Amino acid sequence: MEIKRRDFLKGLASGALLAVAPPALAGSPKKSRLPDALGILYDSTLCVGCQVCMVACKKANNMPDEHYGPQKIWDNPIDLSAKTLNIIKEYENGNGKYKDRKIDGYAFVKRQCMHCVDPSCVSACPASALTKDRKTGIVTYNKDACIGCRYCEIVCPFNIPKFQWEEPFPQIVKCQLCSHLLVKGEIAACCSECPTGASLFGPVKDLLKETGRRQKMTPGKQYDFPISSISSGKTQTHKAARYIPHVYGENEAGGTQVLYLAGMPFNRLGLPELPDRPYTALAENIQHMLYKGMILPIVALGGLIFLVKRTGEKEE
Amino acid sequence: MKKQNHFTLDEKLSDISRRDFMKFCGIMAVSMGLPIGVAPQIAAAITNPKRRPPVIWLHGQECTGCTESLLWTSHPSIANLILELISLDYHETLEVGAGHQAEAAFNNAVTENAGKFILVIEGSVPVKDGGIYCKIGGRPFTDIVKETAAKAAAIVAIGSCASWGGVQSSEPNPTGATGIPEFLKGTTVVTIPGCPPNAYNFLSTILHFLTFGKLPDLDEKGRPKFAYGRLIHENCERRPHFDAGRFAEEFGDEGHRKGYCLFKLGCKGPMTYANCPSILFNEVGSGAWPVGTGHPCFGCVEEGIGFTIPQFTQADVENVTPAAAHAPIRAERGAGVSKGSAALLGGIAGAAIGAGAVIAKRLGDADKGE
Known part of the structure; x- marks a missing residue:
């Protein structure tokens, strides 16, 4: 095969471009937590499964009841949906007798929007209908900007945003950390109602400190656990459980503002195993690299112009 | 008599x-x-x-x-x-x-x-x-x-x-x-x-x-x-209120008067094994036991609970049977893929591939014809 001098040089140039690309892909700048970020610490070992958070959530957000199966009397969703922003799910194994045990045990887990440090939904939304608050880091939704593409539904690693399929003018539905209550000086309804402090509201940096404290506790010994909000001053005494040495949400998908503690592996509780980088980092970096300084588009445009011109000359 | x-x-x-x-x-x-x-x-x-x-x-x-x-x-x-x-x-x-x-x-x-x-x-x-x-x-x-x-x-x-x-x-x-x-x-x-x-x-x-x-x-x-074989919490007449997240917040409040669950007031029912809710006291009819009258269980029968854990300290809910209505970790909606739907989808895919092949062939033929 004969290689022209010109083609050889062209190949060299494109090779140089590719060589520049990998560091840009790998070195995704991980976004750091906002200093005043607000979040929830959910401690599965403290949860008693009373579902008061679900009741409070529906009341605070004016959500309708949801019925699963033949029973139409009380609210019993089986998953997050366009009618349910927050749900308590139950893990059960064997005879299901012992709390927080993998074998023959049971445990509860609360599912809701994780309010990621670097949210995929915000990145994927072409209309900026989903935005992350610059101060509190809460991911909120603006129905007037939404174009209904549902990219957010697909891109969310936690499967959180839900689409109102049954509505004539559908919206995306997800937990917004009771933003409408926060402006009134209240806290998220799920946390203010939780009897045991399993759902604890507060600034993420304080919640992270609290996770450190809990993981150092001696299992079986009595400790004071704050309830409602970390700064509420109210506490309840509970026996410390045997925590697994992992705070879910500390690093998952670049970190989340909803943190989890549990007595068993998180994948058993239905929380996905995720890498430490945000999901959209790769796509975002490729795009950002391609459009950086408009160099590559201009090069591509130049190439196209050249090709068109040459083809035109040949035909003549 | x-x-x-x-x-x-x-x-x-x-x-x-x-x-x-x-x-x-x-x-x-x-x-x-x-x-x-x-x-x-x-x-x-x-x-x-x-x-x-x-x-x-x-x-x-x-x-x-x-x-x-x-x-x-x-x-x-x-x-x-x-x-x-x-x-x-x-x-x-x-x-x-x-x-x-x-x-x-x-x-x-x-x-x-x-x-x-x-x-x-x-x-x-x-x-x-x-x-x-x-x-x-x-x-x-x-x-x-x-x-x-x-x-x-x-x-x-x-x-x-x-x-x-x-x-x-x-x-x-x-x-x-x-x-x-x-x-x-x-x-x-x-x-x-x-x-x-x-x-x-x-x-x-x-x-x-x-x-x-x-x-x-x-x-x-x-x-x-x-x-003493059964947990009070499992046989308590107020258990439905617990499962529905309805609690008395303090003595005499609305929830307390409505007979809501006394867990938040420190009821030890979730830790105490006794037949109080079934057998009652003094044969005077329903509700004649501590929780029935609106007082959280004190756990008096249990060593290490009664006279040990303070009355208003919340109970540890450890070996309680969870409510049957809890959502499972992985919820399956719909019936999944049925044989009919799989066959239909397969048919559509096959037809599309066939049609594509035919169109491609015709395009090629058309080019040759020109």
Whole structure:
């Protein structure tokens, strides 16, 4: 095969471009937590499964009841949906007798929007209908900007945003950390109602400190656990459980503002195993690299112009 | 009690009508979880004088609440029935004699019935400082219990004090108050904890012993399983409120008046095994037990809970059966892929591939034609 001098040089140039690309892909700048970020610490070992958070959530957000199966009397969703922003799910194994045990045990887990440090939904939304608050880091939704593409539904690693399929003018539905209550000086309804402090509201940096404290506790010994909000001053005494040495949400998908503690592996509780980088980092970096300084588009445009011109000359 | 003239004297047991007596036997059978058909057998056991065992009842460190609860129940003349049924040979509260006379009665009862009597102990044993904190007739209670227990056919510890130490065994436990099973280690002791225990639980245990000649099934703490086998939280009439997340926030608030769950007020129902919600107290109808009246359970029957964990400290919910209505971790919606839908999808995909191939071929042909 004969290689022209010109083609050889062209190949060299494109090779140089590719060589520049990998560091840009790998070195995704991980976004750091906002200093005043607000979040929830959910401690599965403290949860008693009373579902008061679900009741409070529906009341605070004016959500309708949801019925699963033949029973139409009380609210019993089986998953997050366009009618349910927050749900308590139950893990059960064997005879299901012992709390927080993998074998023959049971445990509860609360599912809701994780309010990621670097949210995929915000990145994927072409209309900026989903935005992350610059101060509190809460991911909120603006129905007037939404174009209904549902990219957010697909891109969310936690499967959180839900689409109102049954509505004539559908919206995306997800937990917004009771933003409408926060402006009134209240806290998220799920946390203010939780009897045991399993759902604890507060600034993420304080919640992270609290996770450190809990993981150092001696299992079986009595400790004071704050309830409602970390700064509420109210506490309840509970026996410390045997925590697994992992705070879910500390690093998952670049970190989340909803943190989890549990007595068993998180994948058993239905929380996905995720890498430490945000999901959209790769796509975002490729795009950002391609459009950086408009160099590559201009090069591509130049190439196209050249090709068109040459083809035109040949035909003549 | 309504006078019923059509009963003859023979059909009466002291001042109790036969009907009331059989009703009592029936209630006993049911409370032990036995079929109602056992009632005549129980009646026979009670009325047979030969099988009526002597009972010696000792009091240690206690408040006599257990005796009171037994005497003041509204069974038909329970005090009378007790005397008929168990030949109560020695009981300090009910003793007519006093001083040396009472001591003599006690010694007589123990010697005469050695190896045959049921020993009921009410109250804990103070073991500190040589047992000087509880003395009867100048003798430490420790010695009395040891000597009497050695001659007993069966030992029943009634009340939380006798079962595991009770209120006086709470920190710092100045007298070294000890429960009977701990004090008489190695001996089978039936415990009927409670402060006070439900009189039915005690009577049922005794009647079981009389009727079948053996003790009922006991758990590892010596408690009859029929009475202490189930968690209060699982049988509580307020449990639906717990499962629905409806709680009384404080005494007298709206939720409290509506009968919501008392978990937030420190109810120990999720940690306490007892039949209070099913058997109730004082036979005055529904709701006659602490939680029913709006007071959170104190966990009085459970060692390490009653008199140990403060009343308003929240209970640990450890071994509670979760509500059946909880969502599973992985929820499956719809019926998944059916054979029909798979075939249809496959057909559509196949048709699309075929059509694509045909179109491509025609395009090629068209190019050649040009």
